[in-house]
Amino acid sequence: MKKSIVFLFIFALLFLVIFLALNFVKVPEYKFAANTDQSFVPCAEAAYVYPPNKIAKFIQDPDENTVLIDIRSRHDYINGHLEGAKHIAMANILEKENFKFFKSLKNEGKQGILYGNDVTEANAPFMVLRQMGIENIGISCKPYQFFIDNDLNYLATTDQVFTNNETPIADFASFVSSENLKAKEREEQKKEEAVKAIAKPVVKKVKKIVNPQPKSESTPAEEEEGC
């Protein structure tokens, strides 16, 4: 009886030792393959930011070596997606099957293009994948809705240069200086108006003081005449 208890105790301790030791040996399943310098590419001019012209061409004339990847939610994907796009929600890109798919893209020399509801939405998984060594991946310069709102035929044929997220929408410096110039002009106008405002009431004063006096005198006179 005593022996069996002792053996049980020894087994329990042995199990604990193995369990704790395994914790120390735990190796992460996924790891970064490229260092930060390799993952770093200026985004604005980079070849991996796809303009809508190229994406429209891929949709109209599917290319075996290019895969569009919708990283929005399942619900959004079911409600509508770009033709031929594969769905991988951005939170699931590191799931075993999905990561295998990205690796197979790399091995087969295919190009993946991520798109979402927003460019920044596609940028987040793109940066993680890129740092994990999946280099043949890009992002759409425009969100999904842009392709719905615009005619794909036009997009595929136009030579128009589309702005990206980093294109400044205005010249900030010249806007600020022009606003300051306008303010100066407004101040000058106000000064002129103020000078006019001072001059005007003086004229009124003379008129208004003079007018009531004859009226007040005339009314009693008329009354007297009436009597």
Added chain:
Amino acid sequence: MQKRYIFIIFLLAAMVLALLLLPKVFYCVNDDGCKIKMSSKDCKNIHPQALLLEAISSERYITVDELSSAIIGEDPSYELVDIRSTEDFEKYSLPKAINLPFDTIMDEKNEAFFDTDDYKIILFSNGTVMADQIWSLLRRKGYKNIMVLKGGLNEFYQTILNPQKPVDTDPKDAFALYDFRKAAGPYFGLPNPDEYTPKLEEKPAKQVAKPILRKTTTSTKKSVPVKTKPKPPVEEDEGC
């Protein structure tokens, strides 16, 4: 026989204790992708899955309105970093921002600047993408206090520099927000908006004009009752 068991039990118990007391060791992946054993304290680098989770959450973002009120309130806990080119930075940038251009920001000399708990670093560019990419690289290196200005200077321009006036049917909050944004403009290089300019020049003009006008109105007021009182008897007389 029993002594043997006692020895084994003590040995195993000692091993359990040793494993529990040992500092937890991680297999960190360094910048070059190599696995390194290190303690949890030294392991600043983030795991790819953890980076993905942080990247898809919006916690790293600060809105233009939040940043504006922090700048106006001279909040010392924020350090602004403009990652655009030096040329763009010199033309226009946010007040007290420093310029660490996109292509040199990851240099070793800047590491000490990012490795701090004293303040939060807010990265901004024209949009969000560039700042987000730098955030991703810096976060991977283990720097925690990095934030991104949502929408960048483009959003800042639309919100603070050139805000859209709300429509009459908009809620009161929209008007309050618009007022705040208009009033914030002068902190970012804009002139005082018309609604907030003190009308120093007009006030004396009104003060001069008012007493004169009052005099005239008082005189007319006085004459009115004189006019009305005698009239009724005249009409009565004429009727007779």
